[in-house]
Amino acid sequence: MNNNKSFEDAMERLEEIVNLLENGELSLEESLKIFEEGMSLVKFCTTKLEEAEKKVSILIQENDGYVQVPFKDIDQKDE
Amino acid sequence: MGSIVYEEAPKIYSVTELTQEIQDLIESKFNIVWIEGEISNFRTPISGHYYMSLKDKYAQIKAVMFRGQNRNLSFIPKDGLKVIAKGRLSVYPPRGEYQLILEYIEPLGIGALALAFEQLKRKLAAQGIFDQSLKKPIPFLPQRVAVITSPTGAAIRDFLKVIRRRFANLEIIIVPVRVQGEEAAKEIINAIELVNSILDVDIIVLTRGGGSIEDLWAFNKEELALAIRKSRIPIVSAVGHEIDVTISDLAADLRAPTPSAAAEILVKEKESLVKHIFELRERLAGSIRNILTQKSLELNRVRKSLRDPKKLIQDKLLRADELGLRCIRAIKVIMEKDEDSFYSLKKEFFMCSPLNKINSIKQKLSFHKKVISNYITQRLRHNYTQIERLKNRLEDLNPLSVLKRGYSITIRLPDKKVLKDAATVKQGDKLKILLAKGSLIGKVLSLEIDNE
Numbered sequence: 022m023n024n025n026k027s028f029e030d031a032m033e034r035l036e037e038i039v040n041l042l043e044n045g046e047l048s049l050e051e052s053l054k055i056f057e058e059g060m061s062l063v064k065f066c067t068t069k070l071e072e073a074e075k076k077v078s079i080l081i082q083e084n085d086g087y088v089q090v091p092f093k094d095i096d097q098k099d100e
Numbered sequence: 101m102g103s104i105v106y107e108e109a110p111k112i113y114s115v116t117e118l119t120q121e122i123q124d125l126i127e128s129k130f131n132i133v134w135i136e137g138e139i140s141n142f143r144t145p146i147s148g149h150y151y152m153s154l155k156d157k158y159a160q161i162k163a164v165m166f167r168g169q170n171r172n173l174s175f176i177p178k179d180g181l182k183v184i185a186k187g188r189l190s191v192y193p194p195r196g197e198y199q200l201i202l203e204y205i206e207p208l209g210i211g212a213l214a215l216a217f218e219q220l221k222r223k224l225a226a227q228g229i230f231d232q233s234l235k236k237p238i239p240f241l242p243q244r245v246a247v248i249t250s251p252t253g254a255a256i257r258d259f260l261k262v263i264r265r266r267f268a269n270l271e272i273i274i275v276p277v278r279v280q281g282e283e284a285a286k287e288i289i290n291a292i293e294l295v296n297s298i299l300d301v302d303i304i305v306l307t308r309g310g311g312s313i314e315d316l317w318a319f320n321k322e323e324l325a326l327a328i329r330k331s332r333i334p335i336v337s338a339v340g341h342e343i344d345v346t347i348s349d350l351a352a353d354l355r356a357p358t359p360s361a362a363a364e365i366l367v368k369e370k371e372s373l374v375k376h377i378f379e380l381r382e383r384l385a386g387s388i389r390n391i392l393t394q395k396s397l398e399l400n401r402v403r404k405s406l407r408d409p410k411k412l413i414q415d416k417l418l419r420a421d422e423l424g425l426r427c428i429r430a431i432k433v434i435m436e437k438d439e440d441s442f443y444s445l446k447k448e449f450f451m452c453s454p455l456n457k458i459n460s461i462k463q464k465l466s467f468h469k470k471v472i473s474n475y476i477t478q479r480l481r482h483n484y485t486q487i488e489r490l491k492n493r494l495e496d497l498n499p500l501s502v503l504k505r506g507y508s509i510t511i512r513l514p515d516k517k518v519l520k521d522a523a524t525v526k527q528g529d530k531l532k533i534l535l536a537k538g539s540l541i542g543k544v545l546s547l548e549i550d551n552e
Binding site for chain 2: 036059066072079092
């Protein structure tokens with residue numbers, strides 16, 4: 022949840038930066054500074070989105086507990 | 101061949117008689133009858149009566165339920181609905197037809213489930229189980245998802261197909277359950293509790309492919325609705341096809357019409373975000389490019405207008421020289437041009453001089469001065485003689501001048517009262533007698549009082 026909060030904050034700031042730059046009312050120095058900030062926010066947000074692990078598993082009861090084992094379905098074999 | 105052989109004289113019925121006997125027979129035997137069948141050809145004319153046929157595999161009977169009775173039904177019959185109905189059989193002689201006059205219809209099989217569904221839906225709605233205010237928000241960007249479903253069903257295949265097609269990087273944990281049959285509801289409830297207690301996921305997807313109402317029945321259980329409501333983790337319910345709505349769908353935090361739609365919901369946000377970030381990145385790059393282009397244009401403009409300060413000074417000097425020369429030239433021209441008019445103006449100027457006027461005013465002034473001074477001298481002289489005369493007169497009036505003529509003034513001392521009457525003094529009073537020159541001090545020796 023905290024992660025998402027900072028993601029949302031980053032998105033908000035990124036939007037703000039793009040608008041500021043597009044308004045073109047900043048000095049060159051300021052523009053370059055927030056451009057750099059904007060690009061690092063893009064990187065941050067993209068990384069956040071790609072962060073999750075891409076896998077499918079199935080929960081199976083084993084002895085007294087549960088284990089997750091990789092799941093393969095018919096369609097996947099076709100690929 | 102073809103002839104009829106009569107062994108006895110047969111009874112010949114009229115149509116009415118026969119119908120009458122049939123009516124008597126049927127109506128007395130089937131005065132109250134319970135019948136099971138499937139409704140077909142159901143229709144409701146303006147009269148509000150229900151007309152239908154009840155049929156099974158081999159036969160059908162016409163039936164009617166009058167308005168007075170059908171008001172008590174909690175559902176509207178429809179074709180294909182299997183029912184148990186109660187009524188009486190009635191013969192209609194004019195048409196030679198018989199039909200059931202129904203008093204009561206109870207859905208059977210699918211019909212009963214549908215009815216039960218309606219009843220449960222109403223009950224749970226009344227308890228507030230479906231209230232929008234209880235719905236937990238679907239997490240922003242879910243990353244770990246538990247899918248409670250049959251691992252061999254169509255639902256999980258459809259779900260995963262969408263996830264793969266969208267290249268969504270989700271971690272998916274399938275929690276296998278049976279999704280139909282007696283045990284299904286219990287297994288699903290257990291799975292929800294299990295996920296809540298042992299799995300760290302952002303969201304639960306409860307899904308099953310399409311099927312008949314019986315097939316989907318596990319998702320129409322009250323206990324399941326309560327378990328969904330109790331779940332700490334938000335639940336998306338996607339049961340059956342788009343048209344199938346289950347109690348599970350209604351109780352869940354979000355209903356997806358199909359398993360594929362549930363997957364779309366999970367990946368859609370992320371997809372649109374990825375797209376949006378890409379757009380922002382483009383705009384960011386575009387605007388910094390614009391700014392740089394614009395600034396370099398500005399720089400060029402400024403650079404052009406910049407010059408060596410030494411040259412600037414030289415320019416100013418040249419300019420000053422030029423202006424000086426132009427001034428002199430201009431003045432010369434003006435002077436030459438105006439020389440003539442200057443002399444004529446000079447003459448005019450002296451003619452107009454105020455000196456003339458001043459001189460004449462001066463003469464007038466000295467004349468007036470003389471007149472005034474003569475007048476004043478005369479006046480003064482006259483005043484002097486008058487003053488002299490008045491002085492002489494005053495002299496005559498002065499008491500001292502009387503004294504000069506030999507009179508004297510007697511005053512009593514010490515009060516210095518001037519004495520006019522001898523009666524105002526006593527013998528021995530001190531007196532002072534004022535003379536023209538000096539005074540005498542004496543004492544009253546005696547009084548001579550005039551008595552008139």
